[in-house]
Amino acid sequence: MEVMLYRYFDIRFILRSLPQFLLGLELTVEISVVAMAMALIWGLVLAGPRMSGRRWLSAPVMTYIEVMRNTPLLLQIYLVYFGLPLIGLGLSPFASGAVAIAAQHGAFLAEVYRGGIESVSVRQWEAARALGMDRWRALRLVVLPQALLKVVPPVGNHLVILVKDSSLVSAIGIMDLTLTGKAIIERSGASYEVFVTIALFYLALTSLLSAVLRFVERRYRGTL
């Protein structure tokens, strides 16, 4: 039985390589967290002009969002990493990866934010104004808290996608989980066990994130 197990899934080898896997995991978590923070903020920055109602402000942002949504993230990563140095803006691989991921996911998040704010009935806004609140107070006290509740689940979905997308930075040489797997295979001649393990690591990461987000949503719903 034991021999059979080793024959089809060499678990001893996986356990021996565990320190390497954990280093890769650490990098995946690091770049995901940095890119998440940047994307969440970048989405807010884009949502403002997108919803300003002034064409000269919203048109360029809409174009940017469309380009980001309709081109592959991998090419955006290549453009930042190989292209920007040509115009004197060389970034480290880590920074390039984080910037490119944030550039794309910020565009998606801007649309999510917009959807959340627009889903709050315009009557709420009118009522707040009629009560004598100024625009900022009406937005801060009435519209945003309700919009935030609507936005938490879709934002959570995007953050899970972001974690999965972070695997693409392996293409520019960052030793994240994915590239660690490839390196281990090339060095040892081990085979699919390595990527089964890697897949399990990602699965654990995305499940954990989903669980945390569900918890946050439930807590927030309770406070409102």
Next chain:
Amino acid sequence: MPTVLVSSLPYLLQGAVNTLWMSAVCVTLGTVVGVVIGILSVLAPAVIRWMITAYVFVFRGTPVLVLMFLAYFALPAFGLMINVFVAVGGALVLYTGSFVAEITRGAILSIPRGQVDAAKSLGMRWGLILRQIILPQALKMSLPPLLNNSVIMIKATSYASIVGVWELTYAAREIVERSLAAFQIFLGVMAIYFLICYPLSVLARRLEKRAAFIH
């Protein structure tokens, strides 16, 4: 003047043809697989539903690039000698399928239960109810998300270049390695992807608006 881009355009377009082929095959197969699994996830006996839940959980929670590597390394280990194209394509199909299954399942479950009860009380059989009542409505509802999903999968075919499939992104990297003209080549290739994906996105949005208007 982007001279390198102009002179390498024929090569890039050849890559684009490969991308289009791979996208068409993977999106079509993935959608068919996903729709069947989505229907089964509502109707099939509990054991099969459990298996489908596990499949969707695993494939939606793992990066498609990792699935591609897994297919690329795993299949030969089981004695299946196939080329990269098939391994990566298979990973893409199963990945697409997991998303389509969720879309289909959501669309079917959103149809009011009363319609099924009404059809049953009229003496319709399950097959007939599915064909005449559930699927036509579910299809109309799920068309916009299915189109959006296709765009995501077309973009995902570019990741196959990392595993070694020769398509548009791979061709772009080859040219950049030779010419160092990273800016114009990558921007040009992004433009090609945009031309493929944008019409689908616009169509999806139109259908979405029309659906919202009807309801």
